[in-house]
Amino acid sequence: MAVLVILMLPGCIRAASASEGPAPYTSTLVSVSATGLASVPDSKTESYPPAPKLTASDYPKINGVNSRVTVWLVAQMHLWFGAFVLAVPMFVFIIEAIGMATRDERYDSMAFEFMKVSIIAYSLTALLGGLLTFALVLLYPDLFKYLATIFRGSMFAYALLFFAESAILYIYYYGWHWLQGGNKKWVHLTLGLLLNSVGCVLMFLANAWTTFMMSPAAVDTAGVFNGDTWAAIHNHLWNPINVHRVVANMAFGGSIIGAYAAYKFLSAKNNGERAHYDWIGYNANFIAIAALLPLPFAGYYLTAEIYAYSQQMGITLMGGVFAWIFIIQAVLIGALFLSANYYLWCGMGRSEGAYRYHAMIKYIAFVLVVAFMVWFTPHTLVLTNAELKSLGGPYHEYLGVLGIMPAKNTAVNFLIIFTYISFLYYRRANKIPTVSWATTGNAIQIALFTVGLINITLLGIYYGYFTNTVYKVASSIPQVLTTLIIIITSAVMESMMYKGAKEVAPLHWGRMSNRSQYALFLLAVAFTWLMGLMGYVRSSIRQHWHVSNVFRDKSPDAYTPDLGYAASIVSMGTILFMVMVIFIFWLSAINSRRTTAKGYWKNKHDQHH
Amino acid sequence: MINIIKVSTFSLVVIGGFWGFSNFGIPQIKPAPPPVEEKLDLGAMSKDDFIALGGKIFNGKGNCTLCHNTMGRAPILDRIGPVTVERLKDPRYKGEATTVEEYLKESMTKPSAFVVSGYGKSGSNDTESPMPDVTGSGIGLSETEIAAVIAYLQYSGGTEVTVSMPNSNDQNAKAAAEAATSLNTAEEVITKYACGACHTVAGQTGEIGPNLTKIGKKRGKEYLRQAILDPDAIIASGFKGGMMPGKYGEEMKAKELELLVNYLAGLK
Numbered sequence: 005m006a007v008l009v010i011l012m013l014p015g016c017i018r019a020a021s022a023s024e025g026p027a028p029y030t031s032t033l034v035s036v037s038a039t040g041l042a043s044v045p046d047s048k049t050e051s052y053p054p055a056p057k058l059t060a061s062d063y064p065k066i067n068g069v070n071s072r073v074t075v076w077l078v079a080q081m082h083l084w085f086g087a088f089v090l091a092v093p094m095f096v097f098i099i100e101a102i103g104m105a106t107r108d109e110r111y112d113s114m115a116f117e118f119m120k121v122s123i124i125a126y127s128l129t130a131l132l133g134g135l136l137t138f139a140l141v142l143l144y145p146d147l148f149k150y151l152a153t154i155f156r157g158s159m160f161a162y163a164l165l166f167f168a169e170s171a172i173l174y175i176y177y178y179g180w181h182w183l184q185g186g187n188k189k190w191v192h193l194t195l196g197l198l199l200n201s202v203g204c205v206l207m208f209l210a211n212a213w214t215t216f217m218m219s220p221a222a223v224d225t226a227g228v229f230n231g232d233t234w235a236a237i238h239n240h241l242w243n244p245i246n247v248h249r250v251v252a253n254m255a256f257g258g259s260i261i262g263a264y265a266a267y268k269f270l271s272a273k274n275n276g277e278r279a280h281y282d283w284i285g286y287n288a289n290f291i292a293i294a295a296l297l298p299l300p301f302a303g304y305y306l307t308a309e310i311y312a313y314s315q316q317m318g319i320t321l322m323g324g325v326f327a328w329i330f331i332i333q334a335v336l337i338g339a340l341f342l343s344a345n346y347y348l349w350c351g352m353g354r355s356e357g358a359y360r361y362h363a364m365i366k367y368i369a370f371v372l373v374v375a376f377m378v379w380f381t382p383h384t385l386v387l388t389n390a391e392l393k394s395l396g397g398p399y400h401e402y403l404g405v406l407g408i409m410p411a412k413n414t415a416v417n418f419l420i421i422f423t424y425i426s427f428l429y430y431r432r433a434n435k436i437p438t439v440s441w442a443t444t445g446n447a448i449q450i451a452l453f454t455v456g457l458i459n460i461t462l463l464g465i466y467y468g469y470f471t472n473t474v475y476k477v478a479s480s481i482p483q484v485l486t487t488l489i490i491i492i493t494s495a496v497m498e499s500m501m502y503k504g505a506k507e508v509a510p511l512h513w514g515r516m517s518n519r520s521q522y523a524l525f526l527l528a529v530a531f532t533w534l535m536g537l538m539g540y541v542r543s544s545i546r547q548h549w550h551v552s553n554v555f556r557d558k559s560p561d562a563y564t565p566d567l568g569y570a571a572s573i574v575s576m577g578t579i580l581f582m583v584m585v586i587f588i589f590w591l592s593a594i595n596s597r598r599t600t601a602k603g604y605w606k607n608k609h610d611q612h613h
Numbered sequence: 614m615i616n617i618i619k620v621s622t623f624s625l626v627v628i629g630g631f632w633g634f635s636n637f638g639i640p641q642i643k644p645a646p647p648p649v650e651e652k653l654d655l656g657a658m659s660k661d662d663f664i665a666l667g668g669k670i671f672n673g674k675g676n677c678t679l680c681h682n683t684m685g686r687a688p689i690l691d692r693i694g695p696v697t698v699e700r701l702k703d704p705r706y707k708g709e710a711t712t713v714e715e716y717l718k719e720s721m722t723k724p725s726a727f728v729v730s731g732y733g734k735s736g737s738n739d740t741e742s743p744m745p746d747v748t749g750s751g752i753g754l755s756e757t758e759i760a761a762v763i764a765y766l767q768y769s770g771g772t773e774v775t776v777s778m779p780n781s782n783d784q785n786a787k788a789a790a791e792a793a794t795s796l797n798t799a800e801e802v803i804t805k806y807a808c809g810a811c812h813t814v815a816g817q818t819g820e821i822g823p824n825l826t827k828i829g830k831k832r833g834k835e836y837l838r839q840a841i842l843d844p845d846a847i848i849a850s851g852f853k854g855g856m857m858p859g860k861y862g863e864e865m866k867a868k869e870l871e872l873l874v875n876y877l878a879g880l881k
Contacts, residue, residue: 225749263620270616312735315686315743319679328639335634522623529627548647553749557647564644571635575628582624586617 052153055227055555056146063559064143071143072561073573078139080536080577082132084256085584086210087249087535089129090203091257092122093176095291097196104189114284116180120595121264123177124588130166144559147550150227155213157233162209165202172199204250211245212237217551218542219313227554240313244306251295251302256531258292260585263528266521267589272514279514285524286351286513292527293344293427297420297491300337304480310545317552321545328567329541331382334412336534338376341419343523343530345372348426350520357509358433365429371422378415381406410468410479417460417487421453424491428498435505445501449494456490532581536574544570643817646804648674655757655779660764663778667765670758675747677762687744688729693717694772700727705739714775717763721747721754799876802869806861814880822857823849829880837877841870 056062063071096115103111140148152159176195183192221239222231229236265285272278311318320326349365352358439445460483467479546552548562556562565573658666671677680687697713700706708726710716719726724742733739747754747762754762756779763776800815802808809817814825828837839846844857865873 225746267616267620270620312743314745315680316676316745328642331639332631332635335638336631522620525620525623526627529624530631533628533631544644562647566641566643567639568636568641571632575632578628579625582621582628586621586624590617 052229053150055150055223055551057556058146058558060558060560062146064145066143069143070561071559075136075139075143076540076573077577077580078132078136080539080574081581081584082129082136083539084532084535084577084581085125085129085132086207087253087256088260089122089126090207091253092118092261093173093196093199093203094254095258096122097193097200099287100193100196104193110283114287117284118261119177119180121261121588121592123173124591125585126170126173128584128588130170144550147555150551150555151213151216154216154229154236155233158209158212158237162206165206165209169199169202169206172202207249207253208242208246209237211249212239212242214542215239215241215245218317218546220551220554223551223554225554227551241306241309244302244309248299248302248306251299252535254295255292255299256535258288258290258295259524259528259531262288262292262524263585264288264589264592266524267586268593269516269521270518271593275514278516279512282354282514282516285516285521289344289347289524289527292531293423296340296344297423300416300420301484304484314552317545320547321541326541326544328382329537331380332537332567332571333534334376334379336530336537337416338379338419339530340527340534341423342372342376343526345369345423345426347520347523347527348430350516350523351430352433353517354511354513354515355434355509357435357507358429361429361433365426368422368426371418375415375418375422378406379412379419381411408468410464413480413483414460414464414468417483418457420487421457421460421490424494425453428494431498432502434507434509434511435502436508437501437505439501439503442501445497449497452490452493456486459486528585529578529582533574533578536577537570540565540570540574643809645807646809646817658778660774660778663761664764664768664774666758667761667763668769670754670762671765674752674758675754675762676752680744687732690766690770693766693770696770697772703727712775713767713772714763717766718759720744721759721762797872799872802865802873802876805869806865811857814877823852825877825880827880829878832878834874834878837874838870841865841873 065071096118099111099115099118103109103115172195176192176199179192179195183189183195216236216239219240220227222235223229262285265281265288269278269281269285272281307318307321310321322330345368352361352365437445463479463483463486471478544564547564548557549555550557681690683689694713697716701710701716706727708716708719708723710719710726716727724744724746725740728737728739728742730739732742734741734743745752747759760776760779764774767774767776803815803817808814808825811822812825832840836847842859842862844859861870
């Protein structure tokens with residue numbers, strides 16, 4: 005049935021589009037960028053109303069309800085749960101495939117356990133999605149109507165896809181133990197692929213509505229829509245947001261599962277359970293960090309596209325009030341990297357073979373902290389006259405140079421590379437390579453890291469201090485490429501060097517301190533909070549527009565809230581989310597509990613009589 | 614249950630840390646309120662005033678200095694007069710202007726008519742400008758405002774100011790419209806004159822000037838009126854003179870001044 009729904013979709017979108025006008029759309033699609041007016045097609049067949057010009061009284065008011073905070077919180081909660089339930093099947097698919105390839109059943113049971121957590125969150129996602137629609141219709145009816153008129157085709161498709169997603173998910177989950185072995189397992193894996201495909205399309209459709217509000221396409225300056233469904237979906241920031249969200253969801257999903265494993269580890273009744281959840285925690289942390297590493301690059305791509313769409317929007321994002329957001333972001337990402345590294349270092353305690361690398365930890369920690377401090381250094385400070393006088397200008401004499409983007413880019417690349425080095429030591433902990441070229445291989449890797457780090461530093465210095473402002477961000481691409489080359493080359497060499505390696509000491513799963521598990525919790529909380537904060541920025545750069553430059557926000561809340569206020573709302577949301585997540589963990593715990601109620605039930609003998 | 618309490622407490626402490634840093638670790642800047650429509654008193658405006666208005670729009674509502682500054686995002690416009698003559702002869706020029714005035718107007722409404730080398734959108738080979746059409750609702754300059762910016766650019770760009778002020782019919786219409794829609798609350802006055810950029814008042818948190826949230830406790834209406842009209846007459850302790858512009862006596866209408874004075878006097 006689910007497949008049938010998907011097959012019906014293109015027709016549904018066409019039908020919905022066709023219903024907007026009598027003839028198929030034949031004109032050239034128009035695209036409005038921030039740079040100017042759209043060229044209106046000659047043979048326009050569709051007719052859309054202009055964006056409404058509202059006044060404050062057009063916004064319904066409900067006593068005791070703050071419209072913006074309500075929609076903000078519900079949308080954010082929906083996004084957190086949505087991100088989680090879309091991310092989990094992605095890595096579950098990979099883990100299931102690894103299990104099939106290695107025939108190691110532990111992977112299969114781990115994948116199923118992940119799904120068990122995610123399936124409870126799925127119904128919460130749907131509930132929050134319904135609540136969000138309800139809140140929008142009730143509190144922002146004109147905005148909802150305007151968007152729904154333009155997106156009626158894709159909204160209809162979205163609803164159908166949601167049925168398909170649910171059907172596939174339930175077959176995938178409830179059929180897990182039924183579809184085992186041989187061809188059945190392949191069918192199950194295919195269902196996983198289908199689940200992920202439908203999930204991604206669902207997210208991409210919803211992303212289009214959001215990005216249209218940021219970078220409307222095919223509209224003239226009065227907000228009259230001149231295109232078809234695809235033109236509205238394929239707006240300028242759609243793809244950058246899609247990429248960013250897929251990667252971020254993976255990192256976020258991994259961190260939540262990590263928190264689940266940590267909770268179960270802390271509640272474990274015996275060593276077997278501790279070992280099991282330690283192993284799951286390790287894998288979840290690996291997934292979170294593997295996705296965290298490319299996340300800054302996806303962020304650069306998104307920011308570059310925001311600048312390409314509208315220089316004004318880009319400057320609003322990176323300068324002025326929002327510049328301080330990136331200092332908060334630096335603190336959060338610093339916390340993420342430090343806690344992930346801390347967890348890896350604790351993990352080295354699982355094997356006696358790791359002792360030889362313990363001395364290196366303090367150096368890695370030193371580099372991570374220095375890189376974090378550079379990233380954390382603000383550029384333009386907002387100062388009082390007295391502060392300005394005592395500082396001798398708007399920038400600090402020595403530290404001011406660390407505030408610019410190339411310095412921060414350099415710092416973040418160092419953070420990524422040294423986190424990878426932590427991981428490398430962890431992987432090497434219990435092994436000794438046996439290949440004849442091991443010494444040469446190590447020497448090449450040391451050279452690779454040294455040259456790469458020098459290159460990243462020189463690029464940062466050159467672009468940061470010897471070029472003008474426009475070219476300063478240009479350091480990011482060669483620096484990122486250097487980092488990627490280092491990591492990919494090293495990973496390939498490592499896999500070859502450690503093929504058939506000798507195990508010097510076994511890994512003792514479960515031999516982890518309770519404190520290390522809190523690092524996993526910190527990871528989950530910091531990710532959640534960070535997502536909330538960046539959601540505030542993404543939305544706020546529209547400033548006083550519902551739809552950038554075409555549909556003015558005239559509600560009493562049209563102003564951009566300050567960071568402290570935003571932090572309070574994000575914190576409130578994070579607390580609500582974590583309460584619900586911990587509730588889900590608890591549900592999964594009681595699910596496996598059995599109580600023997602002696603004397604409560606009639607025994608079978610009595611029933612027969 | 615003990616683990617639920619432990620992880621919940623830990624999560625709360627972490628969230629509290631992030632919240633605390635965001636509230637107390639960084640300066641709290643109140644973002645600017647949504648722009649209010651500029652009311653132009655063209656009837657009483659001299660040519661110099663018109664040029665000054667253009668400068669105000671160039672540096673404010675027009676967002677021009679976001680890019681046209683020394684940081685290299687867009688060309689500097691201090692020699693726009695002589696440079697325009699060369700551009701009009703450039704084979705890459707695609708517009709229809711024949712004079713500096715026409716060129717300036719065209720560059721604001723059809724910025725891609727001529728793109729200065731090195732300043733085009735990336736990948737467009739300098740055929741497409743990243744600059745928005747200033748009449749678009751993102752910036753939304755009116756014909757009069759564009760004319761004022763042209764006057765300012767001609768004046769500051771070393772060429773004769775040829776642009777004429779809108780005719781008297783327009784002026785009368787504007788004046789009538791203005792009278793019909795004059796500001797009605799002190800908050801609107803505070804927003805219009807951006808008092809919150811320097812003072813903490815009406816929910817805005819400027820830090821350069823004195824905090825006005827309880828000013829009515831210490832100061833009467835006469836004092837406040839004088840502080841607005843002649844800011845350097847008496848300097849509040851802890852602050853330097855010469856910081857607050859002395860232009861409000863000329864810019865503010867009597868009604869606006871009284872609204873503001875009454876409002877401030879009532880802040881106790």
